[in-house]
Amino acid sequence: MPAQPDSTLNKLIERLSGYAKDHTKLSEFTVRHLKNEANILMKVNPAEGAMIKGMIACLEGDLEECEKQHEISIKLNHDLIFVQNYASSLSRLGKNKYAYQLIKQVLKDNKNSAEVIYICIQIAFYAGCYSDISNYQDMLKRLKINDIPDETVRYISYANVMTNMNFPDNVFPQISSILESIRLDHHVETKQSYLFSIEDGIFHWEETTADVDTTVTMNIELAEELAIREDLKLDGYTIAFRAHQ
Amino acid sequence: MPVNENDFLDFAKSLSNEFEINRRNIVSRAYYSAYHASIITYKPNQNIDGGSHKKLIDSLISSPDRKDKAIGYILDQLKNLRVVSDYFLDEKVSVNDSDLAIRQTEALHKKLLGS
Numbered sequence: 001m002p003a004q005p006d007s008t009l010n011k012l013i014e015r016l017s018g019y020a021k022d023h024t025k026l027s028e029f030t031v032r033h034l035k036n037e038a039n040i041l042m043k044v045n046p047a048e049g050a051m052i053k054g055m056i057a058c059l060e061g062d063l064e065e066c067e068k069q070h071e072i073s074i075k076l077n078h079d080l081i082f083v084q085n086y087a088s089s090l091s092r093l094g095k096n097k098y099a100y101q102l103i104k105q106v107l108k109d110n111k112n113s114a115e116v117i118y119i120c121i122q123i124a125f126y127a128g129c130y131s132d133i134s135n136y137q138d139m140l141k142r143l144k145i146n147d148i149p150d151e152t153v154r155y156i157s158y159a160n161v162m163t164n165m166n167f168p169d170n171v172f173p174q175i176s177s178i179l180e181s182i183r184l185d186h187h188v189e190t191k192q193s194y195l196f197s198i199e200d201g202i203f204h205w206e207e208t209t210a211d212v213d214t215t216v217t218m219n220i221e222l223a224e225e226l227a228i229r230e231d232l233k234l235d236g237y238t239i240a241f242r243a244h245q
Numbered sequence: 246m247p248v249n250e251n252d253f254l255d256f257a258k259s260l261s262n263e264f265e266i267n268r269r270n271i272v273s274r275a276y277y278s279a280y281h282a283s284i285i286t287y288k289p290n291q292n293i294d295g296g297s298h299k300k301l302i303d304s305l306i307s308s309p310d311r312k313d314k315a316i317g318y319i320l321d322q323l324k325n326l327r328v329v330s331d332y333f334l335d336e337k338v339s340v341n342d343s344d345l346a347i348r349q350t351e352a353l354h355k356k357l358l359g360s
Contacts, residue, residue, distance in 0.1 A: 194336070196325070196328070196329055196333060196336075198325065198328050198332075199328075200295070200299060203325040203328065203329065205325075205329070211341075212341050212344045212345050212348055213348065215341075215345055216345060216348045216349045216352055219319065219322055219349060220315070220319060220349075220352055220356075222318070223315045223316075223317075223318035223319045223322070224311075224315045226314070226315075226318050227311045227312075227314035227315040227317075227318060228311055238321050238322060238324075238325045239322075240322035240325065240326070242341075242342070242345075243341040243342070243344075243345050244341065245337075245339050245341065
């Protein structure tokens with residue numbers, strides 16, 4: 001059963017998405033309250049209840065529970081909203097490769113939804129699939145969208161910078177996989193990416209939710225991983241993690 | 246020698262991180278400490294294009310030794326933080342950014358001692 005506008009589900013999705021967007025740290029009381037709401041929903045519609053539980057687990061940073069609940073939800077109901085929210089949760093927890101596969105499924109049947117295209121652009125960016133983003137930009141042009149969110153415009157502009165570096169297509173997805181694996185090992189989420197054009201090339205600074213000490217460890221792990229990857233030639237491209245701001 | 250690589254780091258650590266201009270100087274001094282510590286250990290390939298910093302970093306990254314390569318990537322990260330701090334005046338340099346520059350430089354010093 002598809003969700004109805006103004007339903008309890010939609011209100012919960014809106015609330016949870018807002019928390020995720022702002023990286024709000026939830027109090028125990030709020031988590032308990034949200035879980036109660038999810039349990040009530042579960043009795044009426046198990047797919048919706050599981051999806052909400054997955055989104056709550058995402059906010060708690062519990063990847064395992066997040067995946068478990070979202071998997072239950074999409075097994076019970078494969079409607080787009082369930083897949084879309086699963087993709088968004090995974091992306092927030094830094095599992096962008098799989099999130100990108102999921103959101104592409106959603107996009108296939110929603111080529112006229114600007115909202116889905118925005119999500120697709122964001123996830124493609126963090127999955128390192130920069131060259132795909134120009135296709136999504138074309139889709140937005142065809143839809144004649146005038147007020148594209150600033151965040152999406154930034155991802156498009158950054159993706160253009162990256163593709164102009166003319167690295168082979170597989171380089172950035174591989175770098176994104178390395179970043180993803182380091183982030184997941186340290187249980188931290190991406191907050192924002194920054195790109196700087198500097199004299200010798202591009203500096204890509206990726207802010208996460210990690211503190212300073214963890215970020216130093218992550219940067220060293222990143223350097224050590226790049227050092228063993230003979231296949232990745234990164235002339236003029238530097239990537240580093242930035243501690244939370 | 247009037248000063249050494251540790252003096253740059255000590256100076257960076259002596260600055261109060263309360264003010265943005267100090268934080269930018271902390272990042273910059275920390276990088277120079279990392280650079281000088283690295284150049285004591287490694288001789289850059291002079292055939293590489295670019296200035297002395299690029300020569301050193303590119304020499305390390307193109308080294309067949311993985312440990313040297315990793316040091317090159319770490320140094321490159323610190324160099325780019327310095328560039329942001331010194332040239333991108335609209336970008337805020339936070340306490341965490343300056344703390345990170347110090348801690349990462351300390352970590353690099355340790356790695357160099359082990360190399």
